[in-house]
Amino acid sequence: MLQYITDQQLRRKVQLQLNKGEYRHKLPRWIFFANQGEFTTNNYEEIMNKASCLSLVSNAILYWNTSKIKNIVADLRQNGEEINDEILAHISLLPYKHILPNGTYFIGNREDEQ
Template identity: 55%
Template sequence: QLYKLHRDRHYGTLDELFHGTVDWDLINEQWDQMVRVAAALKNRNTPPEVVVQRLASAGSADRLAKALTAFGRIIKTIYILRYIQEEDLRRGVQLQLNRGEHRHILAKWLFFANRGEFRDGDINEIMNKTSCLSLLSNAVVIWNTVHMQRIVSRLHDAGETVKQEDLARNWPLLHAHIIPNGMYDFSGC
């Protein structure tokens, strides 16, 4: 949802996108407290989970939580409007989404046992499997990165030009050349 910064301003066809107005009075009232919270987080005086827990349990009457929410609405609205307007931003976001999706595809492909499902309800067992899956995924990424760099170095040594945009399209998350369950050699048996 988008929020107007000023109630009396109208933005033509964009008006229908807005669902409310930012409460500037509340933000101004709570500004010092908001700065204290931000400073405590930045200086690592307070762990983020403590701040989030406190704000989540504060209830609907907590003015600091409301002010932080209002301030977050400003940032979110500005970002979404920039996203709508700036093609480069949209392209960058899509690129990151694609990378994240490819990371999930790689993990799903590597996790072939039990059809990629966690069948055990034990949290320690789930965490162990998740850590192993992360380790395997990272091993594939490192393997691919090292070998891609070797190929690029060989091309450079051979006098070939390698364009940055070509390298940007080759992610180290590719896995068609990886055999997930290994190879077994019984020729010596």
């Protein structure tokens, strides 16, 4: 505890991690727009189902962002751009303004698509 109080560099590092965690929680809050982010039932199974779905959608967005950023960086490097890995380490994978939270989602069987 005393080290945290006296070490400014440690405080900055801790604050940065706290900010990342808070920013990570903004995504699910933004997705969970219905009922202003509140569960309206006392049914434990229903709450867990909704929480699991929210986690799945959040992770799908993170995966999409990671994939797109990876492709963009690969294209830039292929075109001769020098991109420092140290700088890439500071790029957030959490942007979500390009996602439509109240869009239409189709989840189906692959067999249905053929």
